[in-house]
Amino acid sequence: MLRVKRRARYLNGQQKNGKSLKKVSSILTDCKDTAESIEQKLCWTELGQELATKFSASIVSLASYDGDKLHYKSTGIVVENSLRNTSILTSSALVSTSDSGRRFIFGLKIKLRLPNNQVVDGWIQHSVLPFSMVMVVTTYSPDLRTVCFSNSVQVQRHTDLLALKRCFQSGKLMQTHGVPSDDPSKIDSKGRMLSTCKITMDGSGGPLVDPDGNIAGMNDYHDQEGTPYVQGNKIDECLRVARISREEMQRNYWQNLSSALRRHLEGSSNQNGCSGGNENNNQKQVLSSIPEPQALEFNEDAPTPELIDDEHKRVLAPWPSNGLTKMINDQLKSDGYPLPVYADGGMRLEANFEEKFGTDILSEPARRITLKMSRSVVALASFNGDLMLLARHFACTGVCIEFDGSTSTTRVLTSASLVRTSGDENEIVDNLEIKVCLPSELCIIGKLEKYDFCYNVAVISIPMFRSNRPAILVDAPQTEVLALGRVFKSGKIMAAEGSVTGERCKFGCKELKISTCKITKAGIGGPIVDFKGNVVGMNFYDTEGTPYLPSKIIMKVLRSFDAERPVAAGITKKPISRWPLPKPYWYYPSGHRHRTVVRLNQ
Structure with missing residues (x-):
């Protein structure tokens, strides 16, 4: 009996200690948040009216989430705004690990707070830009205005500089002052210049400007005395290369769509915790034996290239609904193509109007x-x-x-x-x-x-x-x-x-x-x-x-x-010949049977 009572008192003590530790941890977290808030107030002041008017429509705030847990907050610069979508340049810290290697993290959700305080979804367009930059895209917003880095200024010694950011919670535009580092030729290990502007993490990806509002570059947070920034002329060169690359991808849009979908679906699979156990591995081995489709055949009696429902449910996941797939759906609708029903890493649109023929090597x-x-x-x-x-x-x-x-x-x-x-x-x-x-x-x-x-x-x-x-x-x-x-x-x-x-x-x-x-x-x-x-x-x-x-x-x-x-009036007196054409359809490698068929335009 005595031992039982002692055991009970011991367990009660452990529970009290656990509660005390949680309280201490909560207090430390609150202290950390308070310290960051104080630091932010010491570093940042609200942007003046003149510069706020100039940059308000060009600076957004971003936040990335691992599930419901906040991963990182940053600032972004609008570099393109078209009816198709809006492109935002920011720091790779938004979607990377916190170590110096900054390894890209798949499956993070991205939210953007726009100047009008609207919060929208975003997704990564370019994750391999130099100087630790990434491009985030979101749906078109007519209120945004682009920043032109081709007109950026070269920073001279002792030039006054302003680092700008937008707060994610309040949406306010903030600024902090500084000058270039004493040695203007001093650069960090990634080829970026340094300034004395002390910024907080959410200032990563924000613009660096002079007092007249001329763009000098983009800031990146680093836990050291100076703040690295990418010079505007280097950003302009990166954007031009990325734009050329994107235009080339658009020229081959449907050929590259399957690889983009594969990367996205793999990221979704990782996020959902699909480990690919023995059952999935066996399934992959079986599916790998399914041949690629050969030449299409015009056969009016042939069935459409689909499986029975049970096989669909067993092999294929439904087409997801998110920012990326919405953009793809909108593009498909405008081009007159059918929307996907299922999600498959190797899926592709057959019988489309963008497929090229011939060869670049001619006699x-x-x-x-x-x-x-x-x-x-x-x-x-x-x-x-x-x-x-x-x-x-x-x-x-x-x-x-x-x-x-x-x-x-x-x-x-x-x-x-x-x-x-x-x-x-x-x-x-x-x-x-x-x-x-x-x-x-x-x-x-x-x-x-x-x-x-x-x-x-x-x-x-x-x-x-x-x-x-x-x-x-x-x-x-x-x-x-x-x-x-x-x-x-x-x-x-x-x-x-x-x-x-x-x-x-x-x-x-x-x-x-x-x-x-x-x-x-x-x-x-x-x-x-x-x-x-x-x-x-x-x-x-x-x-x-x-x-x-x-x-x-x-x-x-x-x-x-x-x-x-x-x-046109005489056509009815002539015999009308048939001119059959295959309709566009989605090919799912993991779900198709061995034979390849095509829908006909009847």
Whole structure:
């Protein structure tokens, strides 16, 4: 009995000691917060009215979270603000480990407080920028204003400097004073200059300016006497390199989407604690034996590339809802593509309009002809919907065939698939708008002039534009030919060599011929030329050779257009050929069966 009582008293003592330790820990935390608050008040003062007016719309506050736990707070500088998204430059400390190595941490949630005190989600766009910088993107905000680092000033000795930040909780703009370090050539181990501005952690990523408001660089917090900052001219160079890299990625958007999704999904998997045990490893081994899709086949009776529900649930996770996927969904909708249903690391969009064809290594004659004809080959896209929300309907290639000096208008030959509702319907898309990407990559508005659904031919007029090298159509037998195309989004010219075969096309139009030039959907409506640079036909798309309409038939259609006969009115008397095209669809490597099928535009 005595031992039991002593044991009880001992346990009660342990509980009291535990409570005391928690109280002490809480007191120490409060003391630390108070000390940081005092330090902040000693270092920072509220920004003056003049500079606040200049920088208020360009500085935001950021916070990163590991679950619900705060990881880091920083300040960010608006460097780009477009309808697509807003880019914020800040310190890599926001998403890195606290040691000197600053290793990137996957799966952190990012929140931004905007100048209007709105709190929005953000996500990392560039995590490998030099000088310990990262780029965070968020949805477009019309109230933000960008900072231009190309006009930054070079800091001289004894120049007064101001380090700026925005508080995450209050949203206030704050400043602290300093000067460059005594030795202006002194730099830290990462190539950054030092100033005497004493900043707190949440000042990391904030701008460094002179009293007149000229940008000198971006601050980074470091636990030492001086505060390192990246000079403005170096930031400008980094941003230009990053912008070039991003533009290159946009040119190959759908080719790079799968890798971006894979990184994002891997981060989500790590955040959710998926360890990938034996069951997952076995599943990966099984899934790795599933072959990649081979050439697509047009089979009207083939099922769509999906699994039964049980297999979907077992293998694939649902498509998540967050800032990144919202941006992807918005882009997909505007491009007229289906949204993903599932999330898979190797997922990709098949049968899209951005897929390139051909090769950059051509024979010398083909290279010369491609260079010559590139000045007359354009890309086109059709859109339908309201003025505020246009969705892309189709994208293809065209070739300039004539310039009318009396009206200053250039005529472009292309496929009527650009404007028809589907491959075999005799209807024009509602609320049609056509855009033309010129060889200079300038995008202008075009107008549907004439069309013939029987031969799937259309002529688009471009007002106030002169083509200096209109194409010449010839009716002559050919063997060696070259298919040309241009991608609408990137403006990239494409070329594929091949030869004319004696095979017949299955589309129903008896006049069609077949070449071995392998193209993608982006090449529909593009010219097929001989090695003198003459257009001998217009390409269409199939997986078993490339059908093309000979110039002899095209010239007959153009003459009927020039005679101003109402082509549309006479279409119903002509046999309407079918022009089937594969619809875009999502391919999930972990969920597909061995066979590859494609949806048809019926």
